[in-house]
Amino acid sequence: MSIRGIRGATTVSADEPDLILEATRELLESILDANETMQPEDIASAIFTVTTDLASTFPAQAARQMGWGLVPMLCSREIPVPDSLPRVIRVLVHWNTDVKQNEITHVYLRDAVKLRPDLVAAQ
Numbered sequence: 001m002s003i004r005g006i007r008g009a010t011t012v013s014a015d016e017p018d019l020i021l022e023a024t025r026e027l028l029e030s031i032l033d034a035n036e037t038m039q040p041e042d043i044a045s046a047i048f049t050v051t052t053d054l055a056s057t058f059p060a061q062a063a064r065q066m067g068w069g070l071v072p073m074l075c076s077r078e079i080p081v082p083d084s085l086p087r088v089i090r091v092l093v094h095w096n097t098d099v100k101q102n103e104i105t106h107v108y109l110r111d112a113v114k115l116r117p118d119l120v121a122a123q
Helices: 017-034 060-065 110-114 117-121
Strands: 002-011 043-050 073-077 088-097
Touching (some): 043 060, 060 073, 088 110
Antiparallel strands (some): 002 088
16 A cells, blocks of 8 residues: 555635635535545545635545544645735645555646646546
8 A cells, every 4th residue: 555645736816714614625525526446534634725816725524524533634835926816725635545646636626727737637
């Protein structure tokens, strides 16, 4: 068994807790759906980042609401790169799995598809 990283990102229209939690749940559910054998008990940890224009809630709260209560999680801020995409929530999920690296499906939703069009095209 190996530990694999799964990347994902999404965007919200405004810095509102309900929007951030809804978008994060959608992102995590999409990651689970895209990586069919993934179960919360196999998740080693998750790191969430948000752009500096998002500060109203922690994205990890959405994961806890989904039953990820035992998964170690961390929230942080992205570096403020000029002209970068605004209102972005990113996640890096560390997954204990036998799935090969080239079989992992990364998920980019909403305006975040602009961040990694190479990975979105592969979906």
